[in-house]
Amino acid sequence: MDKTLCELFAGVGGFRLGLEKASKDWKTVWANQWEPKKKQQHAFDCYCEHFGKKEIYINEDIASIDKSKIPDHNLLVGGFPCQDYSVARTGAKGINGVKGVLWWEIRNILEIKKPKFVLLENVDRLLKSPAKQRGRDFGVMLACFNELGYNVEWRVINAAEYGFAQRRRRIFIFAYTRETKFASMQSSANAQCIINTAGFFARTFKINPINNIQNTNLIYKDLADVSENFKYEFGNSGYMNNGQIYTSNVTPVSIKPIPLSQILEKNADNKYNINESNLEKWNYLKGSKKIERTSKAGHKYIFSEGPIAFPDPIDKPARTMLTSESSLNRSTHVIKDPTTSKLRLLTPVEAERLQGFDENWTNTGMPEKFRYFCMGNALVVGVVEKMGQTLNKIFSIEESDYVIENEERKAI
Incomplete structure (x- = not known):
């Protein structure tokens, strides 16, 4: 079976890069990247810089695209935002008022193009959202997959637990049609x-x-029924087969992670040193605090948060990098440079290394701030590469003419 790939919400190409590192046989037949409310489409430009600007790389809102015109493909991938996936009834029409817009675009592609395999990525809180009906959103997604004839696996993966340089927890969802x-x-x-x-x-x-x-x-009864009534405590790993859900909390057989010290540049530019006049602000942001706040309903409550190490230790893997990296905020990494002993931010190259991209991958004319933004939005390329290696074996099964016996199944 041909390794044909469709990449949604492509960003700067992390899924594609990881798969191509696993095998040069992957052929991207269509890709979509569009940043809403942005005049300059820097991520899309970066994607085209590395993979060539082609008519099959589309810089438009996925909702505006005729799904039937997307080329046939055997693997659909994408990292999509975590939203509200509730649905509502409206007379005989069944489902209406959908909110998690991007998920429904994925679902429509699955219904029309029917790719044999699907690999998606999201934040791990997807399993617990919304707070008032834990597990509903993921239940709606599973119901969609089940309705369309897919079995599903999921796993929350912390990249650092499998040997990478960042403690980045994400849920990955793998689905396949029951005819494979x-x-x-x-x-x-x-x-x-x-x-x-x-x-x-x-x-x-x-x-x-x-x-x-x-x-x-x-x-x-239907998806609206799932949205109204489904509630479940999903574990960090699981499997769905014909509507039956099995789940558990699993622990990894850990691989020693890469410490932050190994991804640091030597002789980083002084412009990344933090301004000493902001040191008090940094200490406040990184420290523990208890703040009285007032809710929208008018009652007072105490907001509290614990401390974050300041500066970040470099003998451990990095914390999760966010899109706000490099700005003056609590989540930004600040290290003590091992050469100069000065406090500084991570450089854009170091941000790329944390995500496993080639150095200067985002150095394609975009503002430096947006380079950090792109990396905060990206996934760890090496995690995808490992999944790509397993996909290579699965696609080999699909190409074969023989029935898989037990011993052969174990060897995969």
């Missing part, structure tokens, strides 16, 4: 086996064996 050979192969394994050893994520990111699995089902 991979689905047939997986049908001979129970849920515990899928989560422990036989599943996509278990093959890629080893875990300590678990035997406590919770389960529920998605037997509801």
Whole structure:
């Protein structure tokens, strides 16, 4: 089966880069990147700078695109924003008033193009949103997949626990149609086996064996019924087969992470040194605090937060990098430069190294602030590369003419 790829919400190409590092056989047949309310589309320009500006790379709102005109593909990938996925009824029309707009665009592509495999990335709070109906949003997504004939695995992965330089926790969602050979192969394994050893994520990111699995089902009238009534405490790993959900909290077989010291540039420009006049502000932002606030309803409460190490230790992997990196705020990394002993920000190259991109990947004419923004939005390329290696084996199964026997299945 051809390794044809469609990349949604492509950013600066992290999914594609990771897959291509795993195999040069991947062929991107269509990609979309559009930053709303931005006159300059710096991420899209960066993507085209590295992969060539082609008519199949689209810089438009995905909602405005005719999904039937997207080329056929066997793998759909994308990292999409975490939103509200609730649905509402309206007479005989069934579902209306959808909110998590970008998810519904993905769903529409799945319905029309029916790619055999799907790999998505999101923030891990997706499993617990919204606060008033924990698990509803992810339940709606699973119901969509189930309705369209997909089985699904998910895993929250902390990149640092598998040898990378950043403590970045993200949920990855892997789905495949029930007509694939991979689905047939997986049908001979129970849920515990899928989560422990036989599943996509278990093959890629080893875990300590678990035997406590919770389960529920998605037997509801329709998606609106799921939205109104579904509530569930999802674990950080799980599997859905024909509407049956199995989930557990797993712990990784950890690989020693890369410390921040190993990604630092030597002789960083002095412009990254923090202004000493702001030192008091930095200390305040990084310190613990308790602040009285008033809610919209008018009642007073105490907002509290614990301290963040200041400066960041460089003998450990970095904290999660956000889109606000380099600005004067609590989440920005500040290190003590090992050469000058001065406090400074991370450089754009160091931000790229944290995410596993090639050096100066975003040095394509965009403002420096936006280079940090792009990296804060990106994923860890090496994590995708590892998944790409497993996908290579799965795609080899789809190309084969023979039935997978048990011993062959174990060797995958």
